[in-house]
Amino acid sequence: MSEFKVLLVDDETDFVVPLSKRLRKRNLEVNSASSGQEALDYLSQSPCDVVVLDVKMPDMNGIETLRRIKEVAPLVEVIMLTGHANVEVAIEGMELGAFDYLMKPVEIDDLLYKLQDAYKKKSYRPIS
């Protein structure tokens, strides 16, 4: 049994494939999407706990994707993970409700802790 469900959204398959593998080994159920639209389509049909979202993607960028994810699946926690160190974009993401904004490269275990924290936050959320 996996701990919880994660969706990786990134257009770089070289990054996504090995990361999915490593997270699965750490007992998470991992799916991936290679664009913002694909992520939204996935979320509208399948339940998910935490999304890991790249900021710089062609077509729909990460910030726009985040905005729409919060519309279609407000309970999902989103962690931005990017090679893009930009204070402005980072804070915009945080204001839109991202759980955290991490910069590549990230240690796998640090990412795992963030995922666990985000999931825990989701499950503690008071019913309103």
Place this chain on the structure above:
Amino acid sequence: MNILTRFFKQIIHRGHNKPEDLSSVGELRKAFAHRYHNFKLLLTANNKALELMTNLENALEGSQSFGMSFVRANCTATAVNVFRIIKHLDELSPGKYTELYKSFKRIHADINSALEYRKTFHRSKLVLPIFEVNQDILDEVGAKMANVGVIKNTIGLPTPDGFVVTASGYERFVAHNDLQAEIYRRIQSMDKEGIEDLYRLSSDLQNLILGATLPSDLEDAILKAYQTLEASCGQGVRVSMRSSALGEDSSDTTFAGQFRSILNVSSESIIYSYKDVVASKYSLPAITYRFNRGIPDEDVAMCVGCMTMVNAQAGGVMYSCNPLNVRDRSILINSVWGLPKAVVDGSIDPDLFVISRNEPFEIIQKSIKEKRLEFVCFPEEGVCRRELTGKRRQTESISENQARELARMAVILEAYYGRPQDIEWAIGADGSIVILQCRPLQQLELPEIHENHKNSHRDICATVLASGGETASPGVGFGPVYIVRNDVDKLKFPPKSVLVTMQALPRWAPMLGSAVALITETGGITGHLANVSREFGVPAIFGLSGATETLTNGLEITVDADGRSLYLGKIESLLETKPSRKNLMVGSPIFEILKKVADLIVPLNLLDPDSADFHPGKCMTLHDITRFCHEKSVDEMFSFGKEHRFSERASKQLVCDVPMQWWILNLDDGFKQDVEGKFVQIDNIDSIPMLAIWEGITAVPWEGPPPVDAKGFMSVLMEATANPALDPAIRSAYSARNYFMISRNFCSLSSRFGFHFSTTEALVGLRSSENYVRFTFKGGAADLPRRRRRAQFVGEILEYFDFSVEIKEDNAFARAEGCNQEIMKEKLRVLGYLMIHTRQLDMVMSNDASITKYRQKIFDDINLKVLRLGTKQ
């Protein structure tokens, strides 16, 4: 029940006679868990933010090199974590601290504008012919091509004809492909910063540029300029393409040999060669150079000069002065057969002419070397390397008359620029001299000491391994030999070694950032590598033949570049004269940006939680916000017990043998079993960090206050009467006793013994990277000098036990992080011990003998009793 306990109880239950409307204990439990999780996340973010601030502070010391990506990444991560802190505090007590967002926004906007690099946009033609180029448009064409324009149009010396693809052209190219954002992303995402990773990064970025397309207007402009050149210089004229980066060749940065020059290019290769030169902005030497000198990427717009190719019979480099000695005004010429490339590359030993600076330009020294090869143009395109045979090898590559004529030009150029020049020249097929480029010469101020010890080194009693060659960069260095023959050796270059190579190739430059000295078998002191070694202050001897044979890897030697000798082992007397290595970061553009943003992040202004200024609106820096939020979050967690009549989560008194009162608030899973009523047994505590502190507290019984001399006691009395804040009755209940807030992995302890106040906060668990301990210690009853000395005293002890310590006035701050659970527990035991045994030591802090005595007792206790606890269990 004593008065304090009653007072405390009142605080907890004050005004809350009606229980909360939460329908069940389960709901309340869930609400509490939610709050506690937010609190924990806040603490993690707080800890992370403080760690990042420490990174920034360390970088401000200027002893390490860093790029813009370091500054951006640290600022971004700090801003994100501080934002999270505010958000988690807002979840802890919704709506109460929203003003923080305003302060954050203000500071965040300032940080953004400090990071937003003042990028000047260039708005001129994409391409300019050389006859339109002069000093005034240096920012459009780069220093190298501006100089060529000046030499041709103002000074009137011969240069090739041609044109420049301007900074506007470069920006057009970069913008067309949105290259800059992608380049930053790749630099940021780089995994490590070993030379191997830099290699990969360098080749990735260059491929990115080579794969990009030129916008059609730029391509058209370049091809049109070439057609115009053909009209005046002949159909199909070959050209050279040279970098002329902005900022290159300014007086204190050389950029020597980092960028590509492509020689003998035919018309169909012009566009690709343009990209190739632009791509060399990300050559390995260029990346490491900018990194070491703190130069932002944006500052280096790559202009490219395109000039008719001189099919040189001979060429070389000359210096209008001696670069190693400001007092020597003779002119130095290095020359070779064929293109000057062989001198610049350091691939062969060039002829050397030293010429007196006045008419009739007398030749002071002439040293004709054995020239193994020459570079010549292929008929179609490109350059070939040709072995030299027969007499030509030993024949002088230029005549004495040509040497004098060159010297005359050098004097004219120096006179025009008003400072010594480094000049590349060629002699065409028809025997006429052409100036290819000219830039300020890096001259070294030699301290007197060098002159002195030049004479004294004969007295040194040591084995001379080799001597000879030429001083390419002065100084003395010591370290193990490392011979680099190829790029694989380069990857393995161990820092702080003596770099030994056959040739003085520019591609060895990236190792100079970490080499202690440089020795080459061939190469002249006018080459690129010599330039870079002088710039980085790396002692260098060039042309020391046989060095790669004589020396072996790992052999420890002292390189005396001034005395041109290598000694076996470490020669202290020579090393004493060694000037400290140049600090190239301080004052660089990136360093200035860091200073600006760090000013908005690092300083802490909100010191006193009891002051009226301890207020969200008064937060001037991100550190202020973290400080404020941390203080409030602890208060908020604590007050949960007040707001909800919830016995499960009310504070309990600890039942123990230590004759002090200890109160415990269980945040989550800090008890083994739920506790009804007012008391909890130590056996029921399940908090890892609390138990470790407790072990330290109880390890050695306290012997009571130290015997105080009369002065110490008077100082206590004076202070107590003069300072009402020291009256314990005025302090809030929270600080008036020893208070633990715990969960299994977390513990926050505020403890107050009379006037002595300390807080310990720790997160200890299996996530080693998140583990931390923070400890503050302040106050005391004695006067300020004694309290300061005690803070110093405690700080020294903690430093010994591997805490990072900072002392401000009578405050000691200590922290440790990222260690595994067992090490963290040891640290907490030390803290627990110190909390008990250092109180009231301030009173004896004027007497050196007693300080020594107490220090010894404390070390003995900790080593023999406190730290033994861990091994016993």
